[in-house]
Amino acid sequence: MLPILYSFRRCPYAMRARWALLEAGLRVQWREIALKQKPAEMLQVSPKGTVPVLVLNDGTVIDESLAVMEWALDQADPRRLREAGDASALIDQNDGPFKHHLDRFKYTDRYPGELQDTHRVAGLAILRSWNQRIATKGWLLSDELSLADAALWPFVRQWRTAEPQGFDADDSLQELRNWLNRFLEDPRFERLMQRADPWNAGGPQHQFPADAIAVPQDQPLFHLALLNDWQAAQASGSYRISTRGMMLEQVGFIHCSWQEQVDATYQRFYADAGDVVLLEIDPAVVDAPLRADAIPTGELFPHLYGPLNPAAVRSVTAMPKAA
Numbered sequence: 232m233l234p235i236l237y238s239f240r241r242c243p244y245a246m247r248a249r250w251a252l253l254e255a256g257l258r259v260q261w262r263e264i265a266l267k268q269k270p271a272e273m274l275q276v277s278p279k280g281t282v283p284v285l286v287l288n289d290g291t292v293i294d295e296s297l298a299v300m301e302w303a304l305d306q307a308d309p310r311r312l313r314e315a316g317d318a319s320a321l322i323d324q325n326d327g328p329f330k331h332h333l334d335r336f337k338y339t340d341r342y343p344g345e346l347q348d349t350h351r352v353a354g355l356a357i358l359r360s361w362n363q364r365i366a367t368k369g370w371l372l373s374d375e376l377s378l379a380d381a382a383l384w385p386f387v388r389q390w391r392t393a394e395p396q397g398f399d400a401d402d403s404l405q406e407l408r409n410w411l412n413r414f415l416e417d418p419r420f421e422r423l424m425q426r427a428d429p430w431n432a433g434g435p436q437h438q439f440p441a442d443a444i445a446v447p448q449d450q451p452l453f454h455l456a457l458l459n460d461w462q463a464a465q466a467s468g469s470y471r472i473s474t475r476g477m478m479l480e481q482v483g484f485i486h487c488s489w490q491e492q493v494d495a496t497y498q499r500f501y502a503d504a505g506d507v508v509l510l511e512i513d514p515a516v517v518d519a520p521l522r523a524d525a526i527p528t529g530e531l532f533p534h535l536y537g538p539l540n541p542a543a544v545r546s547v548t549a550m551p552k553a554a
C-alpha cells in the first residue's frame with residue numbers, strides 16, 4: 232500500500248510537499264481535496280484541516296509540509312538538497328513574515344483595514360534580499376540547489392501571480408525571476424501541477440505522480456555503464472553516474488532500462504563510447520527508491536533515485552554483446 236497524500240493543487244505548501252515526493256522518486260495515493268469541503272477521512276487523521284497531509288502505512292500522520300519534505304528526503308535525496316547548508320532561517324522567514332505580507336498583498340480584500348501597498352513594500356524587501364543571495368551564490372544557500380530553494384519557490388510564484396507585470400518589470404528582482412523560472416521550466420513543475428477532481432471514497436482513486444508506475448520487482452533492470460566508472464564504483468561501493476557524462480547529483484536519478492529498451496539506448500548514447508558494460512540489476516536489492524517515469528514520448532523508463540549499490544548488480548556483460 233502506498234502512503235496517502237491529501238493535497239490541493241495550487242496550495243504552495245502542498246506544492247512543495249509534492250515537489251519533494253517527485254524529487255525522492257516516491258509514489259503516493261493522491262487525494263485531491265476542495266478546501267471548502269474537506270473529506271471527513273482527512274479531518275479524522277488531522278483535525279487542524281490544512282493540506283498537505285501524508286498518512287503512512289503504519290498510521291503515522293505528517294501534516295506539516297516541511298515534515299513531508301523531510302520525510303521524502305529521508306527516503307532519498309539524490310541531488311543532496313540537504314547538504315548545501317542550514318535552510319531553516321530562510322524557511323522561517325518565508326513561512327513567517329513573507330507569507331504574512333504575501334497573503335495581505337494578494338488577498339487584501341480579506342483583510343479589512345490593511346493597505347496593499349504596505350505589504351507590497353514589506354514583501355518586496357524580503358524578495359530583494361533573496362534576489363541578492365541568488366546574485367551572489369547562484370541559489371539561495373550556495374551554488375547548489377537546496378532545501379531552501381525547494382521550500383520557497385511556490386511562495387515566490389504566488390507573489391508573482393498576484394501582480395505579474397510588476398514582478399516581471401522589476402529590475403531589482405532579475406536574479407530571483409531567473410531562479411523562479413528554473414523551477415517553472417523544469418519538467419517536474421508540470422508533473423506536480425497535474426489535475427484531479429476532489430477525491431471521494433467511492434470515486435476514482437489516483438496516484439501521484441499520475442504519469443508514473445511502480446517498477447515490478449520480478450523483472451531485471453539494465454544500466455549501460457562505462458567500464459572505468461563501473462570499476463571505480465566497485466572499489467568505492469557506490470555508483471553515481473546517471474547516464475553518459477551526467478552524474479546522479481545533476482539529473483536526480485540513474486537512468487535504467489527494461490530488457491527490450493537496452494539496444495535502442497545503447498545505439499543512441501553509447502555506440503561510440505569505448506569500453507561499455509551492461510549491468511543487470513535486481514530491483515529487489517537496490518537501496519534507493521525506483522519509479523518508472525514517462526519521457527515526453529510517453530514511453531516509461533525505470534529510474535533509480537539514489538546511488539546504485541554494487542550488490543544489486545547480478546551480471547556484467549561487455550557491450551556490444553557477441554553476435
Ligand SMILES: N[C@@H](CCC(=O)N[C@@H](CS)C(=O)NCC(=O)O)C(=O)O
Pocket residue numbers: 239241242243244245266280281282283294295296297
Ligand atoms: N503549516 C502548514 C500550513 C498549510 C496550509 O496552511 N495550507 C492551506 C492551504 S494553502 C490550508 O490547508 N488551509 C486550510 C483552509 O484554507 O481551510 C504546512 O506547512 O503544511
